[in-house]
Amino acid sequence: MTEPARERVVGVIGGSGVYDIQGLEDTRWAAVESPFGAPSDELLFGRLGGTRLVFLPRHGRGHPIPPGEINFRANIDAMKRAGVTDIVSVGAVGSLKEHLPPGTFVLVDQYIDRTFAREKTFFGTGLVVHVSMADPVCARLRDTLEGVLKRQGVSCQMGGTYLSMEGPQFSTLAESELYRSWGCDVIGMTGMPEAKLAREAEICYAGVAMVTDFDCWHPDHDAVTVDAVVATLLANADQGRALVKEAAPQIAGDGKP
Secondary structure, eight states: OOOOOOOOOEEEEEOTTOOOOTTOEEEEEEOOOOTTOOOSSOEEEEEETTEEEEEEETTOTTSOOOGGGOOHHHHHHHHHHTTOOEEEEEEEEEEOSTTOOTTOEEEEOEEEEOOOSSOOOSOBTTBOOOOOOSSOSOHHHHHHHHHHHHHTTOOEEEOOEEEEOOOSSOOOHHHHHHHHHTTOOEEESSSTTHHHHHHHTTOEEEEEEEEEEOTTTOTTSOOOOHHHHHHHHHHHHHHHHHHHHHHHHHHHTOSOO
16 A cells, blocks of 8 residues: 655745745744754744645844854754745845846755854764765755746746855955856855755755845946845845745645646
8 A cells, every 4th residue: 555645844944035924824933842952933834725834034033143143953953843845945145147137036956055153964973974965955846936936927047056155244356256266156144054954854945046136246236235135135025925925835736837
């Protein structure tokens, strides 16, 4: 006899500007304890039609947690304990490519981790485990997200390399040019170790990088400022929520492709 198919539960991790998911029903905020410490916030449980969805604001409600202080292990562990099978992670990034202007969404497929002050694995302390990270994101999720973005008329790129920096400072010009020479597409502060931890936890994961600026390398644009980032970030946030609302039922198998 074959076992019944496992119900898919869609997890959404919202970055800067995405602090809620509109249209959820039967909602409740609930704390999920983790042996790795406290997650960024309580988890929001709800439904989009027939789809179970769990939402976590990466920086906490009100954005009190900077990138370097996010407890990524607790966040992913809490999602796992909540029954999440698939994670869509959205976050703001800077562009390192001319053809990826602000407002573009990049469906990341590779990462380069330049962070240095974060707990990056669930293993160690006597437990030796090596996990393949050659393909850190789920192609099935990425394909679904691409289809939705195209139907919604959003400028997007399928695939791209995300350079994850420690922060909270932005890049120097020399650093920005170095990362461009490596062929990176976007740069942000929260992509790692989140993606690798999801892989260790055996949760399907896809990262949606929402471009807010050209970092500081572009000669025809001012060096990145907080005001410029926030202005574009707010414009991207509504589109990010619309993406999740349409994609979640398809990811769970409840919606039409």
